[in-house]
Amino acid sequence: MGIDDRIQELEEKLEKTPVNKATETERGRLKGQIAELKEEKQKKQKGTGDTSGYAVKKKGDATVALVGFPSVGKSTLLNNMTNADSDTGAYEFTTLDVNPGMLKHKGANIQVLDVPGLIGGAADGRGGGTQVLSVVRNAEFVVIMLDPEEMREDEIKSELYNAGIRINKHPPDMKVEKKGRGGINISTTVDLDIQEETIKQMMQQRGYTNAEVIIREELDLDRFVDGLMRNRKYVPAITVVNKADMLDSETRKEYEDKYDLLISAEKQKNLENLKDEIFKGLGLIRVYMKEKGEDPDKDEPLILTEGDAVEDALEILPGDMKDRFKKAKVTGESSKFPEQKVGVEHELMDEDILELNLRHI
CATH class of the missing domain: 3.10.20.30 (Beta-grasp domain)
Structure with missing residues (x-):
């Protein structure tokens, strides 16, 4: 049975396992196994995948990745915000390689990368998604672009999450230190929702026999798994809606409340505010x-x-x-x-x- 089949089998088991205290240890075991298999798969893809056209040398003071599904206007935004000259067109998959541009703002040189549009299943390698998401992992900031005609924010964030990219989150406030003896000891400064037996089993599953675990924040199973894995990347991000000039007043008000920024890449509306948000988000x-x-x-x-x-x-x-x-x-x-x-x-x-x-x- 291949890795994909094993992952699917475990995910189906997890879906069928009810969420309650009695099943917490079992759900923790399944989540841990799935995370390890995905990490193994990611390593194999990285070692064997074709990355031609996706290797971009970092330049400037920081790097930003423009992420979205095809035809949301990333290339137009890149051209109008930087010194780039990316191909644009009103059809899908205009960008087949990673196109870099340099944004000069407030004295900073910020490298902006227009990556190929994601498709469903990108985290599993569909449409060159593995290579695309590896570029995103190496960025210091992410701009998620949405199209009013196809608002698919949850899908984009799901692909990022499945690739081990955690946007607008910090690493779990926990520390794991291997010991020579004494089994697994758990110390906490907060009340935990996870049972100690679940933590010990997940630690053992990860290969720890003797260790000191210190937890300083309230964690659910997913956050605890993240704290054990080595392939998580924590990146700040904003979500912008492009083609804002197409919106009626009611929709515009709704989107202004829900998303970080509304822009028009083609008509160059609100791009100065976007530049400010990027500068601020990078912490420069x-x-x-x-x-x-x-x-x-x-x-x-x-x-x-x-x-x-x-x-x-x-x-x-x-x-x-x-x-x-x-x-x-x-x-x-x-x-x-x-x-x-x-x-x-x-x-x-x-x-x-x-x-x-x-x-x-």
């Missing part, structure tokens, strides 16, 4: 470098990520600035007062002004 910040006695350079900011400190800036600045660093002065949101003297551990914020004091060598 601008830091303006300043030399002593000079004005800060606001034309070409240093692009960092939220939470980065002065030491992170030194890592990407050219030359030997890191080795010559003595101290820094910061003016902006992160400083208590203008030109505050700080060390390498000081956390920077968007539009801070950074002046470095360097040793002469």
Whole structure:
């Protein structure tokens, strides 16, 4: 029996197994087996699949993937938002390869990838879905595009989920540490809905005999399985509805409440707001470098990520600035007062002004 048949058989068993405390351990066993088989299948596909046309070298400060079913307008959006020249057409499967473009916004260079349109079963390899979704897995941000004539949000998110891509979620707050003896010990800081027996069985199924399990959030079976698997990718995302100019006022109001943004790629409506949402979603910040006695350079900011400190800036600045660093002065949101003297551990914020004091060598 092949992997696909085994997965189907287990999924059918899971569907027939009622959801209650008495069946929780059995459902956990089935979910764990399905997850392991899908991980095994993904590894085999990665090792043998044809990835021609899908290998894209990362460039710029971050990478964004445009995801949607065929003919939602991804190529038109790419062309009108970046320097790309992707083929477009009012028919399905215009994009057969991954088309990259560079979005320049707020001083950042953001690589945007127009991936081939998904079809149902993409996560299982249909329509080159394995290769397409592998590109999405490597992106730092995802823009899900919908078409008013064919709103299939749940299907797209299901394909992403089945490929191990978790959008707008954080990794489960749990830690698993192997031990040499003592069996499986479970420590929690919250009340758990999962029975300890279920956790132990799923751990043993995953190959753990002796381990310490620390859980710091309320988990269901699916989240616990995610915490045990190595092939999960957690990516921020927004959902946009294209061709908004086609909507009547009632539908527009409904979609404005339900989705992140309404745009028209063809008529270039609301694209500046989309660029802002991408910049924000990537967690990028601008830091303006300043030399002593000079004005800060606001034309070409240093692009960092939220939470980065002065030491992170030194890592990407050219030359030997890191080795010559003595101290820094910061003016902006992160400083208590203008030109505050700080060390390498000081956390920077968007539009801070950074002046470095360097040793002469």
